Each structure stands twice: as structure tokens, then as C-alpha cells.
Amino acid sequence: MKKIVYMLLVLCFISIYFGGGLLANHHTPESESTLNLAENSKSAILIERDTGKVLYQKNADSILPPASMTKIMTMLLIMEALEEKKLTLDENVRISEKAASMGGSQIFLEAGEEMTVNDLLKGIAVASGNDASVALAERIAGSEEAFVEKMNNKAKELGLKNTTFKNSTGLPDTDHLSTASDMALMAKELLKYDEITKYTSIYEDYLRKGQDNEFWLVNTNKLVKFYDGVDGLKTGFTNEAKYCLTATAEKNGMRVIAVVMGANTTKERNSDVSQLLDFAYSKYATKTLFDKDQKVTDFKWIKANQKEVEIVTNDRISIVHEKGEDLDSVKTNIKMNQNITLPLKKGTSVGNLEIIKDNKVISSTDLIVSEDIKKANLVTLFGRTIQSFLRN
CATH class of the missing domain: 2.60.410.10 (D-Ala-D-Ala carboxypeptidase, C-terminal domain)
Structure with missing residues (x-):
């Protein structure tokens, strides 16, 4: 009798150990259980834009500094202001002392200078201009602080629970944080405005063309030029955040969004995003219904x-x-x-x-x-x- 009980216990243990493991794998997406994508990045996510379906994720809810990927939210509020006719692309914006004094990535605006909304938006999307971001933030909300409040309100509206903004640029701040998952949702919302990719897909251009202070813009997202179908969206780098990128591509009628955070080099960042995009287009397709x-x-x-x-x-x-x-x-x-x-x-x-x-x-x-x-x-x-x- 004891031998029978012992054998049943052993069989039960084997069933739980191996059967339970198989059951867990059954409920785990293949992308997580059998793949090791974006191995150079601290966190990553890949989604299909129309449905928001997650195709792959790795530590996607890890709270990290987003650096200049912050400007996805900045551009979203700019596009909303344009849609609501609170702003026009040909309007001239006067540059404040504060905007002109911003460090980091910039398009070297001067205090008192005037530049159109169109060119400022181009400066944000292509060159990640901190000065251009603050200039448009002040134009829309009156001050950068008021604009940041709008950013946080929009984050709540979108259901982003792990995102807090302290500025419109992504410059370092201890409490300025987000996640790969939240960044993907922000990008999904921004891409409702089809015209945004007209800016984010530019590889090189000029501001103040033909003038003494002509400025050459070169896109910080090199995949725009070197990966077929990529037409955005926003890079990021600080010493704290390391190299980050929210990229979007459209091929064969399917648009996807890939986010990586915390890579050590631009090469690793671009490699990880390319790997995610390759996976998306080799395995999945979309069918447009409306x-x-x-x-x-x-x-x-x-x-x-x-x-x-x-x-x-x-x-x-x-x-x-x-x-x-x-x-x-x-x-x-x-x-x-x-x-x-x-x-x-x-x-x-x-x-x-x-x-x-x-x-x-x-x-x-x-x-x-x-x-x-x-x-x-x-x-x-x-x-x-x-x-x-x-x-x-």
C-alpha cells in the first residue's frame, strides 16, 4: 500500500512539474517564450499600430528615462493644436530667452528670432531640437510648465500609468520617466495624424535656407534612410537613458511600432529595432477592414x-x-x-x-x-x- 501511495505521489509531482510547465508555455506568447529579440536593450516592445496588438515584448513595463522620445508627446499636443485650429503651420512664433537657452540637441534658435510652426515642427521631428520644443510649448500653453501639465493630463487620458513628464524635451530629471509600453501607446496616438510622418521621414533638410544662419538638419533616426519602410518616429539619448528609439514602419499595408530603451550604442539600438521590424514583417500581416x-x-x-x-x-x-x-x-x-x-x-x-x-x-x-x-x-x-x- 505504501509503495502505491509513493508511486502516486511521484506521478503527481511529475505531472505538476512537467505538465504545469507545458501549461505555462501554452499561455505564454511565442515571441516571449521562444525568441530573444532586442537583447542589447533594457526593455522593448513591438506592436501593430491599428489594433495595438503586442507582437513582442521584453520588460516593456520597466520604468526608465525616455530622453528625447518625450517629444512624441510634445508633437502629439502640437498636432492636436493644429487640428483644433489653435495653431497654423505658417504662423510665425517668436523665440523666448528660455527657448533659445536650451542645451542638448538644438537648432540654435536666437532670442527674438521668429520661425514658422512648420519649421519648428521640422526642427523637433528631424533634429530633436530642444529649443524648438520649448518654443512651441510656450506658444501653445503660455509657458513650458503649463504645457508639461497638458502632457501629463494627456498621458492620463491615454491610460498611461507609468509615465510622468517634467519637461517638453526629455532633458534629465529624476522624476521624468516612462516605459516602452507607454511610449508605444503615445506613438500609436500620434500616428493618427498621417501628416506627422511627412516630418519624421525627412532624412536631411535646411532651415533658414539661403540665409547667413542657414542650418542643416540631419535626422537622428538613421533607419529612416537605411531600413525600407521606416518613416519615423523619435530617437533619444542621455547619459542616464542611454540610447532609445521609438520607430515606425509601414510595409505591405501593415504599420508597426517598435520601441527599445537603454541600449549602450546607436549601433545596438538600430540593430535591435531592425530585428523587431524583421520579425514583424516575416511573421505577421494585416487586413484593413475600414x-x-x-x-x-x-x-x-x-x-x-x-x-x-x-x-x-x-x-x-x-x-x-x-x-x-x-x-x-x-x-x-x-x-x-x-x-x-x-x-x-x-x-x-x-x-x-x-x-x-x-x-x-x-x-x-x-x-x-x-x-x-x-x-x-x-x-x-x-x-x-x-x-x-x-x-x-
């Missing part, structure tokens, strides 16, 4: 001034899948909010478009109204009532 601002449905509000309003997508909607994977089970489902009150501003979310695969919701994207919607006046409502009565 483009950004594409009509999904019409909606009728009885009390609205318009009879029907187009409901459109807030962003491009895709599914990411392993190459060769069967997609026959993919479906879409529209869910409209039940408690909608008028008036509504253009761009207001009124529902979601769910992507369903194998009876599971794999993504959900906001659906928005394509125009402002006001309440119908009494005459319109009365007319509609009469028409409805006559039809019946």
Missing part, C-alpha cells in the same frame, strides 16, 4: 436638425494575423450608445465597432459623428410629426 473616417452606417435622431447623419470610424480598423491564418471567422458588430443627448460636436463618439474572431471581441474602435448635430426646432419637429402621420 479606413479612417470611412462611413460605417447612418443614424437617425428624431430630435436632430438633420434627418440622417453618417457615422464614421475614428481610426483605421484592421486585424493583425499570422501569415496563412484563416480569417473566415472574423465578423464586425456595431454597438451604438444608448444615452445620446444633443447637440453633438463633429468627432463625438456615439458607439463602437467591434471586431469579433472565433466569437471573441478582439478589438473595439470608436464610431464618431461626421458633422455637428444640433437640436431640431419646433417647426421641423412638427413637420416630421405630420409627415409620419400622413405616411401611416
Whole structure:
């Protein structure tokens, strides 16, 4: 009897030890369990942009200094200000003493000089200009301090729990911190503005061209030139942060974002990002279901001034899948909010478009109204009532 019990205990131990290990591997993504990508970096993450699906990660939630990758958030707020017409690309911005005095990467602005928003944005995106970042921060918010408050508020809005900004540039500060995961989400949001890559993809250009103080811009992200499909996004380096890079590439209709933090050299940084991009494009593909601002449905509000309003997508909607994977089970489902009150501003979310695969919701994207919607006046409502009565 004792021998039987002993044998059962041994079998139980073997089952737990080996079976448990197999079970754990079953739930661990292949990218984490069988690959060793970005081995030169302290942390890394690779995501598909449209869905946000994580394709690979390594210590992605480690809290580290982001250096000039901070400017992804700075550029996001600049693009929002442009979209909201609070700023125009051809507007001249006067450079303050503070902006002109910034150290580190700069485009050598002078106090009292004026430069267009377009050129300042170019100076941030291409040359990582700290002076240009502060100049636009002051223009948008009145002061860099007020702009940093906006940055932190936006981080909260995006659900970034491990990011704290102390400046608009990424210059060293003990409490200025983020993660590879948070940086990827910031980049995902910034890339909603398609025009940003017109700036971040520039390899070289000039500011003040033809003038005595002409300045040659050379992109700090060399992959823009040397890796097919890379068109952004932002490098970073300080002694504390080491070499960092948030890169984005688009090939064969699939856009991905790769982040590495804490590499010891630019060569290692670029090698790690290239390795992540190679992995993404060798194994995965995307299928676009809807483009950004594409009509999904019409909606009728009885009390609205318009009879029907187009409901459109807030962003491009895709599914990411392993190459060769069967997609026959993919479906879409529209869910409209039940408690909608008028008036509504253009761009207001009124529902979601769910992507369903194998009876599971794999993504959900906001659906928005394509125009402002006001309440119908009494005459319109009365007319509609009469028409409805006559039809019946």
C-alpha cells in the first residue's frame, strides 16, 4: 500500500512539474517564450499600430528615462493644436530667452528670432531640437510648465500609468520617466495624424535656407534612410537613458511600432529595432477592414436638425494575423450608445465597432459623428410629426 501511495505521489509531482510547465508555455506568447529579440536593450516592445496588438515584448513595463522620445508627446499636443485650429503651420512664433537657452540637441534658435510652426515642427521631428520644443510649448500653453501639465493630463487620458513628464524635451530629471509600453501607446496616438510622418521621414533638410544662419538638419533616426519602410518616429539619448528609439514602419499595408530603451550604442539600438521590424514583417500581416473616417452606417435622431447623419470610424480598423491564418471567422458588430443627448460636436463618439474572431471581441474602435448635430426646432419637429402621420 505504501509503495502505491509513493508511486502516486511521484506521478503527481511529475505531472505538476512537467505538465504545469507545458501549461505555462501554452499561455505564454511565442515571441516571449521562444525568441530573444532586442537583447542589447533594457526593455522593448513591438506592436501593430491599428489594433495595438503586442507582437513582442521584453520588460516593456520597466520604468526608465525616455530622453528625447518625450517629444512624441510634445508633437502629439502640437498636432492636436493644429487640428483644433489653435495653431497654423505658417504662423510665425517668436523665440523666448528660455527657448533659445536650451542645451542638448538644438537648432540654435536666437532670442527674438521668429520661425514658422512648420519649421519648428521640422526642427523637433528631424533634429530633436530642444529649443524648438520649448518654443512651441510656450506658444501653445503660455509657458513650458503649463504645457508639461497638458502632457501629463494627456498621458492620463491615454491610460498611461507609468509615465510622468517634467519637461517638453526629455532633458534629465529624476522624476521624468516612462516605459516602452507607454511610449508605444503615445506613438500609436500620434500616428493618427498621417501628416506627422511627412516630418519624421525627412532624412536631411535646411532651415533658414539661403540665409547667413542657414542650418542643416540631419535626422537622428538613421533607419529612416537605411531600413525600407521606416518613416519615423523619435530617437533619444542621455547619459542616464542611454540610447532609445521609438520607430515606425509601414510595409505591405501593415504599420508597426517598435520601441527599445537603454541600449549602450546607436549601433545596438538600430540593430535591435531592425530585428523587431524583421520579425514583424516575416511573421505577421494585416487586413484593413475600414479606413479612417470611412462611413460605417447612418443614424437617425428624431430630435436632430438633420434627418440622417453618417457615422464614421475614428481610426483605421484592421486585424493583425499570422501569415496563412484563416480569417473566415472574423465578423464586425456595431454597438451604438444608448444615452445620446444633443447637440453633438463633429468627432463625438456615439458607439463602437467591434471586431469579433472565433466569437471573441478582439478589438473595439470608436464610431464618431461626421458633422455637428444640433437640436431640431419646433417647426421641423412638427413637420416630421405630420409627415409620419400622413405616411401611416
